[in-house]
Amino acid sequence: MDHLSGFLAAAVMLAAIVASEAKTTIEPCSGSDSCPALLGYTLYADMKVSEVAALFATDPSALLAANALDFAAPGAAHRILPAGLFLRVPTRCACADGVRKSVAVRYAARPADTLATLADVVFAGLASADQIRGANGLADADPDAPLDAGQRIVVPLPCVCFNSSDSNLPAVYLSYVVQVGDTVPAIAAEYETTVTDVMNVNAMGSPVAAPGDILAIPLPACASSFPKSASDHGLLVANGTYALTAGNCVQCSCGPGNLNLYCTPASLSGSCPSTQCSNSNVLLGNASTNATSAGCNVSSCSYGGFVNGSITTLLTTGLQPKCPGPHQVPLLTDPPTTVNRDYSTSLPPLSAPAPAEAGGDMPEPPPSSSVQGGSFTLPRGASTADGPARSVSEAPPTTNKQWQILSGFILCLILHFHM
Numbered sequence: 001m002d003h004l005s006g007f008l009a010a011a012v013m014l015a016a017i018v019a020s021e022a023k024t025t026i027e028p029c030s031g032s033d034s035c036p037a038l039l040g041y042t043l044y045a046d047m048k049v050s051e052v053a054a055l056f057a058t059d060p061s062a063l064l065a066a067n068a069l070d071f072a073a074p075g076a077a078h079r080i081l082p083a084g085l086f087l088r089v090p091t092r093c094a095c096a097d098g099v100r101k102s103v104a105v106r107y108a109a110r111p112a113d114t115l116a117t118l119a120d121v122v123f124a125g126l127a128s129a130d131q132i133r134g135a136n137g138l139a140d141a142d143p144d145a146p147l148d149a150g151q152r153i154v155v156p157l158p159c160v161c162f163n164s165s166d167s168n169l170p171a172v173y174l175s176y177v178v179q180v181g182d183t184v185p186a187i188a189a190e191y192e193t194t195v196t197d198v199m200n201v202n203a204m205g206s207p208v209a210a211p212g213d214i215l216a217i218p219l220p221a222c223a224s225s226f227p228k229s230a231s232d233h234g235l236l237v238a239n240g241t242y243a244l245t246a247g248n249c250v251q252c253s254c255g256p257g258n259l260n261l262y263c264t265p266a267s268l269s270g271s272c273p274s275t276q277c278s279n280s281n282v283l284l285g286n287a288s289t290n291a292t293s294a295g296c297n298v299s300s301c302s303y304g305g306f307v308n309g310s311i312t313t314l315l316t317t318g319l320q321p322k323c324p325g326p327h328q329v330p331l332l333t334d335p336p337t338t339v340n341r342d343y344s345t346s347l348p349p350l351s352a353p354a355p356a357e358a359g360g361d362m363p364e365p366p367p368s369s370s371v372q373g374g375s376f377t378l379p380r381g382a383s384t385a386d387g388p389a390r391s392v393s394e395a396p397p398t399t400n401k402q403w404q405i406l407s408g409f410i411l412c413l414i415l416h417f418h419m
């Protein structure tokens with residue numbers, strides 16, 4: 001009981017901090033342009049790829065591609081992803097009411113959903129109950145009152161574009177919900193940027209962020225230069241990842257060696273227009289080479305955008321000192337089935353009832369055993385075991401998922417005390 005009351009105090013304190021002080025970077029805007037952005041989302045339950053994609057009104061293949069997960073594998077959309085997994089969700093960052101945000105997500109409320117559970121659990125802190133309330137004109141709605149099942153809720157999600165650049169280099173911005181145990185230096189290190197950069201982007205006076213704050217993290221990206229007439233004008237792909245375009249007929253990747261967008265045919269769609277460069281036998285993404293005494297004559301076929309339903313190709317020919325080897329592309333991996341949890345924080349270990357009990361009547365996507373009490377008492381993750389000298393502040397932030405669990409637990413307590 002001692003533990004529980006101590007923990008309850010900590011939980012209430014944290015809830016208060018998050019409720020009153022959570023900060024999000026706001027980018028004023030005008031016009032109707034939009035840009036690609038990424039939302040950092042931690043799964044609150046085991047969910048199918050297609051369920052996560054549906055939650056964010058995106059395409060399952062696009063979701064996998066943005067995380068360098070094998071999008072072409074058979075049945076990829078139906079793979080089950082583990083609770084606690086951190087994903088980058090690709091989104092369109094629009095300009096709405098003079099502020100950048102993603103407004104594509106329309107959620108059909110399930111029985112027992114409340115504004116608070118939508119905000120803290122389902123959307124994992126990417127939206128606040130207040131913001132959802134405001135966006136739906138639910139002026140007086142109690143955040144803990146169940147919504148009508150089937151009620152359509154618009155969920156505004158935070159994103160920024162900043163001209164798709166950072167320090168004059170192409171960048172895509174990730175909306176990152178600060179977790180309990182995160183520090184700004186650790187977040188900056190995780191995303192290979194600097195504390196100064198994170199502070200500048202987020203207009204922070206000091207390198208301190210509170211759990212629940214949403215930071216805009218610039219990720220180096222490959223920019224495209226497709227004409228305005230292309231439906232994929234402005235395509236931007238974060239380093240180390242992929243994007244699908246041209247009706248899933250073309251896949252574009254970024255990195256690892258350089259930040260030049262590299263596109264090849266994709267085999268996800270049954271009927272794709274030709275991907276061969278005209279006046280040549282070279283396919284998109286490929287090159288024909290002819291070594292001569294003067295050097296290597298290279299003719300390469302690159303992607304120029306999806307215009308009027310056709311794949312624009314560009315053939316460029318030039319003499320290079322050496323014939324290029326095969327193009328390096330980011331490694332695609334299988335979706336993970338487990339998450340390495342790291343519970344190395346100063347917070348007391350959780351050994352309380354699972355959020356799943358409170359939300360027991362929360363229907364799918366959370367199937368059966370996903371958010372279980374057992375997960376609270378897992379041994380410390382491998383990353384602590386192999387790094388005894390590492391201090392808490394240097395721990396990788398993406399492994400600190402306590403906040404999700406904690407907020408679920410708070411919810412559980414609240415529901416419990418209401419009963």
Ligand SMILES: *[C@@H]1O[C@H](CO)[C@@H](O)[C@H](O)[C@H]1NC(C)=O
Binds near residue numbers: 163165
């Ligand atoms: C946005 O970036 C483009 C090049 O990427 C540049 O030409 C333009 O001036 C920038 N606009 C602003 C407002 O920074």
Ligand SMILES: *[C@@H]1O[C@H](CO)[C@@H](O)[C@H](O)[C@H]1NC(C)=O
Binds near residue numbers: 192239240255256257
């Ligand atoms: C891109 O990612 C690779 C690893 O995937 C890394 O080695 C490289 O430094 C990154 N490039 C930039 C500009 O961040």
Ligand SMILES: *[C@@H]1O[C@H](CO)[C@@H](O)[C@H](O)[C@H]1NC(C)=O
Binds near residue numbers: 264286
């Ligand atoms: C690229 O060209 C080589 C040699 O012509 C060929 O063997 C290979 O299949 C081509 N790859 C693609 C993706 O077109």
Ligand SMILES: *[C@@H]1O[C@H](CO)[C@@H](O)[C@H](O)[C@H]1NC(C)=O
Binds near residue numbers: 290291292
């Ligand atoms: C390579 O170039 C040489 C000289 O320019 C030419 O004779 C030869 O036919 C070319 N080979 C190919 C495969 O294009």
Ligand SMILES: *[C@@H]1O[C@H](CO)[C@@H](O)[C@H](O)[C@H]1NC(C)=O
Binds near residue numbers: 292317
């Ligand atoms: C390189 O090859 C292209 C076609 O493959 C040809 O038109 C061009 O003349 C060649 N250039 C040189 C310098 O050999």
Ligand SMILES: *[C@@H]1O[C@H](CO)[C@@H](O)[C@H](O)[C@H]1NC(C)=O
Binds near residue numbers: 229307308
């Ligand atoms: C696209 O197609 C329409 C009619 O089919 C045509 O008027 C327009 O010029 C085309 N645009 C481009 C960029 O080819």
